[in-house]
Amino acid sequence: MTGLDKMISQILEEADAAASQKEADAASRAEAILSEAEKEAEILKTEIEEKSEKELAGYESRHRLADEQKRRTALLLAKQEIISDTIEKAYQKFCSMETEAYFEVIAKMIRKFALPKEGEILFSEKDLGRMPEGFRAEIARAAKEKGGSLTVSGETRRMEGGFVLVYGGVEENCSFRALFDSRKDELQDKVNRLLFF
Structure with missing residues (x-):
């Protein structure tokens, strides 16, 4: 092997080593980025789940309150009707x-x-x-x-x-x-x- 061949071989080896190192660095960075993205996605997923649970709880609470308000309104109307009927019966009895x-x-x-x-x-x-x-x-x-x-x-x-x-x-x-x-x-x-x- 001549000196030129040795030099070319050494350059190729160094280039292969540098390429392998760059590939390993890129793979490591990609793995770190992917790991960070997975962590962020998990945090985001947890935040979305918590927000959804809070919204669902709020919706259920509002729904219960609305149902309770409807029940109270119906009860109040029924009471008012009974009271009005009672007063009207008393009036009719008074007149008769x-x-x-x-x-x-x-x-x-x-x-x-x-x-x-x-x-x-x-x-x-x-x-x-x-x-x-x-x-x-x-x-x-x-x-x-x-x-x-x-x-x-x-x-x-x-x-x-x-x-x-x-x-x-x-x-x-x-x-x-x-x-x-x-x-x-x-x-x-x-x-x-x-x-x-």
């Missing part, structure tokens, strides 16, 4: 009292609502027709106790029960419906306490 009991209630109401003025009292056509004998005198006594006077008007009002007081052109609606409506909140609270507590 026997004549004697009915006019006893009317007399008490007149004593409560009459003013110390001169006025008129108006009833429904039905109540005018079934008014007990001597009740007009009872009305006059009740008004006199309050320092005023009331005369029964021949004019009627459309109402299921109660009366309307008129003083100097100003009317005070004392019909059962007006009284029930004016105390609606109070009645609802009382019925709610009686039925649900």
